Amino acid sequence: MTDDAAPDLRASDNDRERVADILREALAEGRLDMEEFGERLDATYRARTYGELAPITRDLPAAGVTAPAVSLTKDPAPSDDWAGRIVGGDDAGRSSWAVAVMSGFQRKGRWTAPRQFNCFAFWGGGDIDLREANFADREIVINAIAIMGGVDITVPPGVEVVVRGIGIMGGFDHREEGVPAEPGAPRVIVTGFAFWGGVGVQRKLPRAEKQRLREERRRQKLERKANRRELDASSRSASWDGGLHGLHGSGAEEHPERRDGRGGHGGHGGH
Structure with missing residues (x-):
């Protein structure tokens, strides 16, 4: 799966497994807790298109890729x-x-x-x-x-x-x-x-740096919430599409019975 893939294209099993690998690595590194990991993994295996897979890992580094070093205290002063x-x-x-x-x-x-x-x-x-x-x-x-x-x-x-x-x-x-x-x-x-x-x-840390870090943590928290809302919306959309597919499949199975029934009536008419 690539970032420039059309969002409506169907995702393959390999695409879903690559996303699952990214989630497992993020869990091992502490980027996700167990609850969020479970939610994202369920959404991964329910996803049918690239557009549904994309938001699941949007805020995570790709598997096998070293994320940029982030200091939780203060960037080195030149x-x-x-x-x-x-x-x-x-x-x-x-x-x-x-x-x-x-x-x-x-x-x-x-x-x-x-x-x-x-x-x-x-x-x-x-x-x-x-x-x-x-x-x-x-x-x-x-x-x-x-x-x-x-x-x-x-x-x-x-x-x-x-x-x-x-x-x-x-x-x-x-x-x-x-x-x-x-x-x-x-x-x-x-x-x-x-x-x-x-x-x-x-x-x-100096007070100004503490304030900057507080604002940065607040911004990251808002981004995570937005990503989770987008993920939930994608999951609901995937569930709705799956339900419609099931209804269509049930309807297709009923047609042969109706035809057989009509055929049976036709046979009685012949008598």
């Missing part, structure tokens, strides 16, 4: 993008320290992270968000002191993280270490001291 965020120059006039004593501090949004940022939290907490920040250099250091408090550091995808802090009855989060850096992305070194406190590091 080097030029990171180059635009590494602004260089000295740290004069930039926010380079923060203190929270029984209180809190935040550095987030559009700000420039200096080559070294020093922060101190005592019975309080701090939030350092680098997702939308510019960087004074390709390598910056965040020196965090947390005593009976905590500091949370958020980095965007693609940034390399190195954690060198020391914790006593507290600790530093090392989970984001070892993630490969994107070309041209900066390195963030987290160091310092935590006593009865902690310094956490997490990797999150």
Whole structure:
């Protein structure tokens, strides 16, 4: 079966089997759940024409064809993008320290992270968000002191993280270490001291990227619903055509009996 085949042409058993193979592969890859797989497989074996088969696999890659790689987090940022965020120059006039004593501090949004940022939290907490920040250099250091408090550091995808802090009855989060850096992305070194406190590091998407992914998932969901409606309509059409074919077949079988009956009457007339 080809995409340019006339939709009214009759499909062969081989055409239906090729569609069934695509559905089985999609089920194995997790593109379809069992319920939807069963619905589409039933529609496949009921289909009589190319036009009825086409919508069944319209949103699936062909069997044996590798689908394009799709990132569920963030597409790799080109080097030029990171180059635009590494602004260089000295740290004069930039926010380079923060203190929270029984209180809190935040550095987030559009700000420039200096080559070294020093922060101190005592019975309080701090939030350092680098997702939308510019960087004074390709390598910056965040020196965090947390005593009976905590500091949370958020980095965007693609940034390399190195954690060198020391914790006593507290600790530093090392989970984001070892993630490969994107070309041209900066390195963030987290160091310092935590006593009865902690310094956490997490990797999150920027808010604009999260919104884009939500819209993309919503669009894909609407497309799947539209495909399922089209599939249901094709299945109903195939069932209706099959019913009509059965009625026509029954009518054709009755004609010989009528002729035999008339022939019988004719024979009695001869007597």
